[in-house]
Amino acid sequence: MKRITIEPVTRIEGHAKITIHLDDAGKVANTEFHVTQVRGFEKFTEGRPFYEMPGITSRICGICPISHQLASSKACDAIMAVRVPPAGRRLRELVHCAQYVHSHAWTCTNGRVAGL
């Protein structure tokens, strides 16, 4: 029984570990994916004012902070039972598209070239 470990991985900026278990014949018997970091957003946001969530959750990820911010904002809208006016909705869509452009440009150049 042999074990091969790949750490860090060449994806998601390396924040994970892979273990490959080989049987005696050298064939893959099992593989495991280990998430080696936990920050605990689910827990430390409990009890905080709801309007802090867009600012806090956007720190979950440096590539998609807008997605988290918009999701939190929509949750805040629902809690307050408010509707965002059309211009506001369009602004949200616009900034979300900007995030896509930023993320794809980054992935195409640095991500794929560098094996991130």
Next chain:
Amino acid sequence: MSLLDMDAAIISLARKIDIVYGPLVDAQEFPEDVDVTLVEGGVSSQDDLNKLQKIRGRTHLLISLGDCAVTGNVPAMRNSIPVSKLLQRVYVEGAQENKVIPTDRVPPLLKHSRPLREFVKVDMTLPGCPPPSKAITTVINDLLDGKKSELVVKFG
């Protein structure tokens, strides 16, 4: 991300520097005798601490990059919560199936998530959440020119 937000400036920078370790290169082991290391993120697990101490021993100038490394910032928001309660919430209450707290081959969390300077000597700080990419390029270019940067990050 902020490092890469310098866009095309990275091309001219890449001609003057060698990136020997990090997410952008395929290096398995942190090399000896490194001139400058930008370290981001706080020290949250035993693994982080081991890595940080190894980096400090093998680099001349250590720069803490970003608020998590400088002050603790968002990951340090967990510090008032016992680790067991945190893991319980994430892996048991937060899971739909396989409600088990992983222990095998994942690094144990330290009691608190703390900034780098509480464990090793830090030579320069580059705060910001995120640090502005202009600040990063200014610091790196200043170092290449042999001068120590003025405070490049203003709050607000």
